[in-house]
Structures are given as C-alpha cells and as structure tokens.
Amino acid sequence: xxxxxxxxxxxxxxxxxxxxxxxxxxxxxxxxxxxxxxxxxxxxxxxxxxxxxxxxxxxxxxxxxxxxxxxxxxxxxxxxxxxxxxxxxxxxxxxxxxxxxxxxxxxxxxxxxxxxxxxxxxxxxxxxxxxxxxxxxxxxxxxxxxxxxxxxxxxxxxxxxxxxxxxxxxxxxxxxxxxxxxxxxxxxxxxxxxxxxxxxxxxxxxxxxxxxxxxxxxxxxxxxxxxxxxxxxxxxxxxxxxxxxxxxxxxxxxxxxxxxxxxxxxxxxxxxxxxxxxxxxxxxxxxxxxxxxxxxxxxxxxxxxxxxxxxxxxxxxxxxxxxxxxxxxxxxxxxxxxxxxxxxxxxxxxxxxxxxxxxxxxxxxxxxxxxxxxxxxxxxxxxxxxxxxxxxxxxxxxxxxxxxxxxxxxxxxxx
Amino acid sequence: xxxxxxxxxxxxxxxxxxxxxxxxxxxxxxxxxxxxxxxxxxxxxxxxxxxxxxxxxxxxxxxxxxxxxxxxxxxxxxxxxxxxxxxxxxxxxxxxxxxxxxxxxxxxxxxxxxxxxxxxxxxxxxxxxxxxxxxxxxxxxxxxxxxxxxxxxxxxxxxxxxxxxxxxxxxxxxxxxxxxxxxxxxxxxxxxxxxxxxxxxxxxxxxxxxxxxxxxxxxxxxxxxxxxxxxxxxxxxxxxxxxxxxxxxxxxxxxxxxxxxxxxxxxxxxxxxxxxxxxxxxxxxxxxxxxxxxxxxxxxxxxxxxxxxxxxxxxxxxxxxxxxxxxxxxxxxxxxxxxxxxxxxxxxxxxxxxxxxxxxxxxxxxxxxxxxxxxxxxxxxxxxxxxxxxxxxxxxxxxxxxxxxxxxxxxxxxx
Numbered sequence: 001x002x003x004x005x006x007x008x009x010x011x012x013x014x015x016x017x018x019x020x021x022x023x024x025x026x027x028x029x030x031x032x033x034x035x036x037x038x039x040x041x042x043x044x045x046x047x048x049x050x051x052x053x054x055x056x057x058x059x060x061x062x063x064x065x066x067x068x069x070x071x072x073x074x075x076x077x078x079x080x081x082x083x084x085x086x087x088x089x090x091x092x093x094x095x096x097x098x099x100x101x102x103x104x105x106x107x108x109x110x111x112x113x114x115x116x117x118x119x120x121x122x123x124x125x126x127x128x129x130x131x132x133x134x135x136x137x138x139x140x141x142x143x144x145x146x147x148x149x150x151x152x153x154x155x156x157x158x159x160x161x162x163x164x165x166x167x168x169x170x171x172x173x174x175x176x177x178x179x180x181x182x183x184x185x186x187x188x189x190x191x192x193x194x195x196x197x198x199x200x201x202x203x204x205x206x207x208x209x210x211x212x213x214x215x216x217x218x219x220x221x222x223x224x225x226x227x228x229x230x231x232x233x234x235x236x237x238x239x240x241x242x243x244x245x246x247x248x249x250x251x252x253x254x255x256x257x258x259x260x261x262x263x264x265x266x267x268x269x270x271x272x273x274x275x276x277x278x279x280x281x282x283x284x285x286x287x288x289x290x291x292x293x294x295x296x297x298x299x300x301x302x303x304x305x306x307x308x309x310x311x312x313x314x315x316x317x318x319x320x321x322x323x324x325x326x327x328x329x330x331x332x333x334x335x336x337x338x339x340x341x342x343x344x345x346x347x348x349x350x351x352x353x354x355x356x357x358x359x360x361x362x363x364x365x366x367x368x369x370x371x372x373x374x375x376x377x378x379x380x381x382x383x384x385x386x387x388x389x390x391x392x393x394x395x396x397x398x399x400x401x402x403x404x405x406x407x408x409x410x411x412x413x414x415x
Numbered sequence: 416x417x418x419x420x421x422x423x424x425x426x427x428x429x430x431x432x433x434x435x436x437x438x439x440x441x442x443x444x445x446x447x448x449x450x451x452x453x454x455x456x457x458x459x460x461x462x463x464x465x466x467x468x469x470x471x472x473x474x475x476x477x478x479x480x481x482x483x484x485x486x487x488x489x490x491x492x493x494x495x496x497x498x499x500x501x502x503x504x505x506x507x508x509x510x511x512x513x514x515x516x517x518x519x520x521x522x523x524x525x526x527x528x529x530x531x532x533x534x535x536x537x538x539x540x541x542x543x544x545x546x547x548x549x550x551x552x553x554x555x556x557x558x559x560x561x562x563x564x565x566x567x568x569x570x571x572x573x574x575x576x577x578x579x580x581x582x583x584x585x586x587x588x589x590x591x592x593x594x595x596x597x598x599x600x601x602x603x604x605x606x607x608x609x610x611x612x613x614x615x616x617x618x619x620x621x622x623x624x625x626x627x628x629x630x631x632x633x634x635x636x637x638x639x640x641x642x643x644x645x646x647x648x649x650x651x652x653x654x655x656x657x658x659x660x661x662x663x664x665x666x667x668x669x670x671x672x673x674x675x676x677x678x679x680x681x682x683x684x685x686x687x688x689x690x691x692x693x694x695x696x697x698x699x700x701x702x703x704x705x706x707x708x709x710x711x712x713x714x715x716x717x718x719x720x721x722x723x724x725x726x727x728x729x730x731x732x733x734x735x736x737x738x739x740x741x742x743x744x745x746x747x748x749x750x751x752x753x754x755x756x757x758x759x760x761x762x763x764x765x766x767x768x769x770x771x772x773x774x775x776x777x778x779x780x781x782x783x784x785x786x787x788x789x790x791x792x793x794x795x796x797x798x799x800x801x802x803x804x805x806x807x808x809x810x811x812x813x814x815x816x817x818x819x820x821x822x823x824x825x826x827x828x829x830x
Contacts, residue, residue, distance in 0.1 A: 019434030022761045057692070064692065068683035072750045075757025078682070094757055124695030124723075131720055132698055134650035137550050233648060235549035267493070268483035277472070277479065280539030283547055305546055308539075335487045342490025342509055346437045350765060 001358070001368045002196045008212045009184025012203050013358040013368055015191045017351060023192035024092040024351040026359045027105065030185035030215070031087040033160070036176065037153040038216035044167050046160025047176040048082035049129075050122050054173060056080050057118040060107030064118065067104065076101050080108070082158040084146070085292060086363075087180075092352045095193025099202050106206035109181060116170045126165045133159060134232075138284070138303050141230070141238040141404045148228055149242035149297055149400040152221040184212040189359030192351030223400070227411045230404040237309035237405030241300040241316065243396050246389070248291040248364040254377045255389035256289055260298045261336045262328050262386075263287040263319065268335065270319050275302060281312045293364065310409050313401075317412065324394030327387025337378045344371055416773070416783045417611045423627045424599025427618050428773040428783055430606045432766060438607035439507040439766040441774045442520065445630070446502040446595035448575065452568040453594065453631035459582050461575025462591040463497035464544075465537050469588060471495050472533040475522030479533065482519065491516050495523070497573040499561070500707060501778075502595075507767045510608025514617050521621035524596060531585045541580045548574060549647075553699070553718050556645070556653035556819045563643055564657035564712055564815040567636040599627040604774030607766030638815070642826050645819040651697075652724035652820030656715040656731065658811050661804070663706040663779035669792045670804035671704055675713045676751045677743050677801075678702040678734065683750065685734050690717060696727045706779065725824050728816075732827065739809030742802025752793045759786055 004012045033048040035041070057064040071078055074097040079090045089108070093101050133140050146155035188207075190199060245260070246252035264271035264287030275285045282304035290297050300320070304312045347353040348371055361368050397415040419427045448463040450456065472479040486493055489512040494505045504523070508516050548555050561570035603622075605614060660675070661667035679686035679702030690700045697719035705712050715735070719727045762768045763786055776783050812830040 020764050022764055065683065065688065068688075068692070069750060072681045072683045073753050075753040077754075077758065077761075092761060094760060097757075121693065121695030125691065125698055128651070128695070128719055128723075129698040131650045132553070132718055135550075135552050135718075138547070235546045236543070266487045268480065268487045273480065273483075276540065277483070278536065280536030280543070283540055283544040303547055303550075304543055308543075335484060338488050338490040339492075342512075343492065345509060346492075346507060349435050349437055 001370070003362070003368065004200055006183065006204060006208060008208065008210055009186070010207055010210065011187045011362055012200065013187065013189050013362050014194060014196060014199055015354060015358060016194050016196065017192050017354065020192050020351055021094055022092060022351045023095040023098040023190070023194050024090070024355040025098070025102070025188060025190040026355045027089040027109070028086040028187045028359045028363060029088070029109070029181055031180035032083050032085040033156040033158040034084050034153040034218060035180045035216055036156065038179065038218045040216065041176060041179060043172050043176060044161065044164025045156060046126055046165035047168055047173055048087055049158050049160060050126055050165070050168060050173050051177050052080045052082045052087050053122045053125065054114055054118060055108040055112040057122070058113035058115060060111045062107070063113070070104055071101070074101055084154065084156055084158060090352065090356070098194065102202055102206055110207070110210055112177070114170070114174055114177070119170045119173070123165055123168070126160065127162060130159055130162055130165065137232060137234045137236070137238050137404050138301070141240045141402060142299065142301065144230060144404070145240040145242055145299065145400060145402045148225060148402055149223055150292070150295060151223045153218060154220070154292060154295065155223065179213065179216055182213040183207065183210040185215060187359045187362050189355040189357070189362070191354035191358060226400045226414055228402050229408045230402070232404055232406070234405050236303045237306055237403055237407065237409070239302045239304070239309065239313050239316065240402045242297045242400040243320070243393065244398050245289060245296040245298045247294065247296045252389050254381055255386045256296065256298070257340070258328070258333065258336055258381055258386045259323060259390045260287050260289040261340065262332050263298070263323055264300060266335070266339045270323070271300070271316065274319055275312060275315050279315070281308050281315065291364065306405065306407050309403070309405070313409055320393050320396065323390050324392060324396070327390055328383055330383050333381055333383055333386060337381070340378060341375055344374060416785065418777070418783065419615055421598065421619060421623060423623065423625055424601070425622055425625065426602045426777055427615065428602065428604050428777050429609060429611060429614055430769060430773060431609050431611065432607050432769065435607050435766055436509055437507060437766045438510040438513040438605065438609050439505070439770040440513070440517070440603060440605040441770045442504040442524070443501040443602045443774045443778060444503070444524070444596055445600035447498050447500040448571040448573040449499050449568040449633060450595045450631055451571065451591065453633045455631065456591060456594060458587050458591060459576065459579025460571060461541055461580035462583055462588055463502055464573050464575060465541055465580070465583060465588050466592050467495045467497045467502050468537045468540065469529055469533060470523040470527040472537070473528035473530060475526045477522070478528070485519055486516070489516055499569065499571055499573060505767065505771070513609065517617055517621055525622070525625055527592070529585070529589055529592070534585045534588070538580055538583070541575065542577060545574055545577055545580065552647060552649045552651070552653050552819050553716070556655045556817060557714065557716065559645060559819070560655040560657055560714065560815060560817045563640060563817055564638055565707070565710060566638045568633060569635070569707060569710065570638065594628065594631055597628040598622065598625040600630060602774045602777050604770040604772070604777070606769035606773060641815045641829055643817050644823045645817070647819055647821070649820050651718045652721055652818055652822065652824070654717045654719070654724065654728050654731065655817045657712045657815040658735070658808065659813050660704060660711040660713045662709065662711045667804050669796055670801045671711065671713070672755070673743070673748065673751055673796055673801045674738060674805045675702050675704040676755065677747050678713070678738055679715060681750070681754045685738070686715070686731065689734055690727060690730050694730070696723050696730065708779065721820065721822050724820070728824050735808050735811065738805050739807060739811070742805055743798055745798050748796055748798055748801060752796070755793060756790055759789060
C-alpha cells in the first residue's frame with residue numbers, strides 16, 4: 001500500500017494487486033449533497049447530482065458524445081454519482097487503459113464544458129429519477145430516515161427534491177462545482193494492475209495544477225422528527241430505524257460493527273432468525289452500520305404487509321433492546337468474525353472494491369488498514385466489550401423511527 | 416478448465432484461478448419454475464421458490480438454525496434461489512472452507528428435512544415477496560414481459576402467484592423436489608482456489624450416490640398476448656419490449672449479442688444516447704440479450720413519466736427499426752468489442768462470476784469457452800454480418816410490448 005499527498009492537498013492511495021489484469025480507481029470529491037447547503041451556496045437539493053451528470057457532458061477536447069464513446073472505447077465501466085458526503089467517480093478497466101481513463105477523468109474534473117444547453121436534459125433526467133424513487137419505497141424510506149436522523153445537511157438525499165431540481169439555474173450548478181470540486185479534501189484510491197511510480201507521475205501530471213480552495217462552512221441544523229410516517233399507497237409498509245453508533249475513528253468502532261452484524265448482518269443473525277425464518281414476517285430485513293466522519297448510526301430495515309407490520313416493528317424493537325440487555329455470546333461473536341473476515345478477503349480480490357476501501361480508509365482515518373490489522377482487531381473483540389458497547393440499546397433514547405405506507409403503526413413514545 | 420461427468424449424469428466443470436484465496440461454486444439444478452407445469456406435477460406458481468427455501472431449513476445432521484449458523488461459521492455467502500429454468504445454489508467462501516461448504520450443500524440437496532411445520536413461515540415469506548414485487552414495478556414489468564413473450568411455461572416468473580403460493584401443500588412441494596432435484600441435468604461450476612483432483616474426489620464422494628430420475632415432460636402452451644398493459648397507480652410508466660433473438664448455440668449468437676449491446680448495452684449506446692442523454696426522457700433505459708436453450712430474446716426497458724412515455728416508446732421503436740434498416744458501423748462495433756472484452760476479463764477475476772459462467776457455458780453449449788475463444792469470435796464480427804442479422808428488426812413482426820402504469824400508450828398494431 002502506497003500513499004502520497006500532493007502540494008495542492010490531493011491524496012493518492014494505491015495498492016498493486018498481483019495476478020490481476022484489471023485496474024480501478026475511486027475519486028472521492030468533497031462535493032456531496034450536504035455541501036449544497038454550505039454558506040454562500042444555499043442551493044436547493046439536487047445540485048450535487050446535476051453537477052456530477054454535467055461534467056460527463058463534454059470535457060477537455062471532447063464533446064458529450066465523444067467523451068462517453070472514448071470511455072467505452074477503453075472498455076471502461078464508470079459511474080459518476082453524488083452521495084451525501086462525496087461525489088465519486090468510480091472507474092474500472094484493464095490495467096493498460098488506466099492512464100487514458102485517468103486523462104479523461106482529469107478533463108471531467110478540471111476542464112468540464114458545462115454548456116447551458118445540457119442543463120435541461122439533465123434536469124429532466126433528475127426529475128425522472130425522483131419519480132422512479134417514488135416507485136421504489138424501500139430505497140426512499142432509507143433516504144428519508146437519514147434525513148430525519150442526522151442533523152441537516154448530513155442526511156440530505158443526493159437525488160434532491162423536485163422543487164430544488166426545478167429551481168436550479170446553470171449558474172447555480174456552476175457555482176456549486178467551483179466551490180466544491182477541489183483537490184484539498186479529494187482522495188484518489190487506485191488498485192489492481194498498477195505500477196506505483198508511474199501512477200504517481202501520471203496523477204501528478206494530470207492533477208498537479210488543480211488549485212486548492214478554502215473548505216466551505218456548512219451550517220448545521222437539528223435533526224428530526226424522530227417519529228414520522230410517510231403516507232403512500234404501497235402494497236407493503238416500510239419500517240426503518242436508526243440509532244447513533246460509534247464513529248469509524250472511535251475505539252468502539254469494531255464493537256459497533258459487531259453489534260450491528262450480530263443483530264442483522266448475516267443469514268443466522270438475530271433479526272433474520274426471529275423476523276424472517278421463524279415467523280415469516282417479511283422477506284427483507286437487515287441491520288447495518290453506516291459511518292460519517294463525525295457521526296454514525298446503526299440502521300435497521302424491514303418491508304412487510306400492513307397486517308404484519310406492527311408485529312414486525314415490535315419484534316425489531318424487542319431484539320434491539322435484548323441486544324442491550326443480554327449482550328452477545330462468544331459463539332455469535334465467532335460467527336460474526338468468520339463472516340466479516342471472509343467477506344473482507346473476498347472483497348480485496350476485486351480491484352474496484354479495493355480502490356473504494358483505500359479511499360474510504362484515508363477519509364475516515366487518515367491512514368490505510370491492512371486486512372491483517374482488521375483481522376487482528378476482530379480477534380480482540382470479546383463478549384464483554386461488545387456487550388458493554390451494546391448496553392446503550394437497552395433503553396435507546398435517541399432512536400429515529402420512520403414508516404412509509406398506507407397505514408400508521410403504533411410507535412414507542414419519544415423519551 | 417476441467418470437466419467430468421459422473422455416472423449419475425452430474426457434470427462438474429471447474430477452473431483453478433491462481434493468486435486468489437476465495438473459491439465459489441454455482442450448482443444449477445433443472446428445477447426452475449418452468450417445471451412446476453411438468454406432466455404429473457401441474458403445480459401453481461411458487462413451488463420452485465418454496466422448495467429452494469425449504470431445503471435450507473434443516474438438512475443432514477443439522478436443524479434449520481444449525482445449518483445457517485454452520486454456513487455463517489464458514490464465512491460463506493450463499494443464495495438458494497429459483498429462476499425460470501434452474502434452481503441455483505450459489506456459494507462463495509475461502510478456498511480452505513470449500514469442502515465443508517460442499518458437504519452442507521450435499522445435505523441440502525440430498526438430505527433435506529422438509530418438515531411440515533416449516534412450510535407456513537415459508538409461505539408467509541413468499542407472499543411477502545410477491546407484495547414487495549408490487550412495490551417494485553421495474554422488476555415486475557420484466558417478469559410479466561417474459562411471461563407474455565416466451566411460450567408458457569418458459570416465461571413463468573419464479574416468485575409465482577399469490578393463488579399458487581396459497582394453494583401449495585407440503586406434499587406438493589415435496590413432489591416437486593422429488594421430481595426435479597436430480598443429478599442428470601445438474602451442473603456444478605467451481606472456480607477459485609481449488610485443486611482439481613481433490614475437488615473431483617469430494618464431489619464424487621458427496622454426490623455420487625444421488626440417483627438419477629427421468630427428465631419430466633413439460634407441455635408447452637402458446638405465448639401472448641403480444642400487446643398488453645398492466646394498470647397500476649405508479650409514478651412512472653414502465654415500458655418493456657421483447658423480440659426473438661438467435662440462441663446461444665446458434666452461429667448468429669455473437670451477432671445477436673452485438674446488436675443488443677449496440678442498441679443499449681453501454682454508456683454511448685444508441686438508446687442511452689437518444690433517450691437518456693439527448694432528450695432526458697428517462698433515467699433508466701437499456702437493451703439486453705437473454706438466452707434459453709431453445710429460444711432467446713432481446714429485451715428493452717425504460718421507465719418514465721406519463722407525459723414522456725409515448726415519446727419514449729416511439730423513440731425506442733424507431734431505434735430498433737433503424738438498427739434493422741441501416742445496420743451498424745465499424746466504429747460502433749469496435750466500441751462494443753472493447754466493452755465486452757474488458758468486462759469479460761474483469762468478470763473472470765471474480766471466482767463467483769467465473770463459477771457461474773462455467774456452469775452456464777456447459778448448460779448452453781455442452782463445452783467450456785476460454786476468454787481467448789470469445790475474444791476471437793468478437794474479432795470476427797464485421798459490420799456486414801451484424802447488419803445482416805439485425806435486418807430482422809426492420810419490421811419486427813414478433814414483438815411483444817408490455818406497459819405498466821396509470822395510463823395506456825398507443826402501441827403499434829400487431830402484424
């Protein structure tokens with residue numbers, strides 16, 4: 001694993017993977033939807049997503065069509081997308097095509113054409129995407145859960161809102177790009193068939209002239225409401241819960257991951273076993289850990305029919321409290337460890353997944369973790385320490401509950 | 416690449432991948448939803464899916480919970496699922512855990528407990544899954560398109576129907592399992608950190624005693640209707656088209672793949688460019704090739720708002736006809752080739768994906784193809800041959816069109 005910080009602040013982290021022909025990179029830009037609300041911007045939701053689409057519509061020497069064709073001619077699979085914290089460019093290709101793919105990426109980030117006439121088709125596309133989200137209640141409820149659980153704008157959904165997308169002018173989006181696409185705060189994760197010195201030279205040549213900008217200030221507003229229902233005539237009721245968890249950099253991080261996994265992260269985990277296998281209450285149910293730099297949460301989800309929804313919610317809440325009250329047993333911890341280690345090793349065999357982990361490690365920790373380090377941390381976990389961490393779930397005072405569907409459920413009172 | 420056919424008909428195909436720690440297998444059983452309609456069975460839809468769930472609820476020496484925990488303790492990620500043609504068991508783990516994972520798989524297939532009391536939770540689960548499909552119109556429209564395009568039962572959706580799932584008795588599902596879970600017609604694809612001789616011995620020891628059964632006869636009924644609308648109060652209208660295509664074993668196979676890819680298989684492909692980028696008509700649009708042994712189709716999909724749906728459908732139909740009338744150009748063919756080769760090489764780096772390709776090659780062709788063979792076939796494609804193949808799209812007489820949403824569209828008349 002190699003790392004370099006360029007004078008303009010751009011960080012390059014990379015790992016050569018012997019025996020693979022592919023190479024992949026993930027470029028994280030500090031340009032997620034949360035920054036739409038930064039001081040001096042105050043833009044409606046959707047700016048980050050529209051910007052990510054705009055940069056692929058012509059850049060450097062190529063117009064929109066030439067740019068997409070050039071990427072296709074390199075056999076590149078690519079995705080430019082905004083999330084809440086970052087806008088990411090994710091590219092996978094054969095190692096020999098990495099350098100030309102990087103050149104096109106540099107054009108998109110440093111020299112996008114940003115022509116006004118492209119904005120209307122992009123706006124239409126983003127409005128269509130918002131409509132398709134209305135037909136995808138399982139995805140929508142998680143977006144809306146984050147919006148209610150994390151202090152605004154740290155839960156802002158990247159697709160934005162119809163009002164926001166409708167109101168944005170080309171100048172608004174240009175302004176967003178100018179303020180947020182910057183090398184200080186950007187991280188390049190690269191993995192696969194690469195040669196470090198050559199990669200370092202290429203990235204330096206292509207991105208070295210990128211000028212840093214000050215980090216925008218993001219005013220924070222309180223989260224909420226912590227109990228809510230979205231009325232929709234869906235077939236199923238969607239249930240989503242969030243509880244604060246230890247951050248990635250915290251000493252409790254591995255305990256937080258273990259607690260979420262034991263609750264609902266593998267096929268014999270508690271929620272699967274109680275809600276899905278034993279009672280057949282719903283087809284999909286899970287618990288997962290989700291981290292940001294300054295906050296994190298355990299999210300739980302289930303989708304089920306109106307007549308089984310109340311029981312499903314009640315069982316989910318009971319399982320969360322039981323985890324807090326009774327803690328975890330050694331055999332569960334061993335099962336969790338086996339799964340997490342195995343999936344880590346398997347994920348490391350994919351250059352795309354590895355490039356994302358490298359970038360994400362640097363973002364959260366400012367350093368890279370080896371698989372061995374993570375495995376050693378997992379081995380250190382003991383039932384006592386995980387149970388002590390999970391004790392916070394016994395009477396969770398800071399739980400956010402959101403349901404979506406035709407009827408409301410009986411929710412526990414806010415404390 | 417190695418291959419062996421056991422005396423009972425079971426086929427083992429495998430490839431050792433140097434430098435990886437993971438190993439994966441895909442077991443294809445001739446027990447897809449299409450066989451629910453076989454002579455002597457005549458079961459309602461959902462039997463294949465309920466059977467695939469039932470075998471994981473206790474098998475060999477383990478009850479339901481012990482079995483899932485045993486898989487989790489091996490760090491196995493696994494999925495048992497029915498599709499239209501096959502029921503598949505897909506397992507990924509570390510190479511050193513492959514043998515114990517195979518042992519559990521043999522229990523599930525040869526020695527499932529099939530206890531009556533497990534059927535009600537499974538039925539509830541399958542009914543929940545059908546409800547969640549109602550909230551996922553993009554997936555539903557493709558299931559329903561296949562049902563109308565392929566002669567029954569070759570388009571039967573594996574989730575079944577609420578009536579079918581409600582009516583099935585434990586004996587019905589047992590009967591289905593007994594008739595369709597058989598070694599003759601089953602294919603084991605294995606890839607990753609494996610040693611051929613040892614694998615051959617293990618599979619022989621674990622599955623050698625599995626008794627073959629006669630292949631069930633499947634009566635076929637005509638497809639249709641070829642124009643249809645499903646009324647649903649969704650936000651978007653879903654548009655799905657199917658046209659017959661050359662089968663995988665046909666000499667036209669690579670031409671059929673090329674035509675579908677050029678229409679809508681990569682980011683600068685015709686449908687993306689005309690429907691998505693240029694007009695912003697919809698967020699998702701694609702064309703793809705889908706093969707069965709005796710039939711195949713090119714499927715096209717778009718999801719868009721009511722006011723743009725007619726224009727979207729018209730542009731899709733116009734692009735299909737233009738492909739037939741004007742054929743393809745060399746530069747498009749080169750772009751398609753670059754993408755397909757690159758994605759082939761990248762897919763080969765994943766043991767899970769490779770195990771699936773090996774099994775699928777054997778199913779369709781009765782032999783294994785190397786990446787070099789596929790690349791050579793792609794290199795042989797010329798604009799003339801692909802255009803000659805695509806000429807069938809000029810006035811497509813056997814087009815199936817299905818829409819789903821609140822309003823109907825104006826469809827071209829049936830020829």
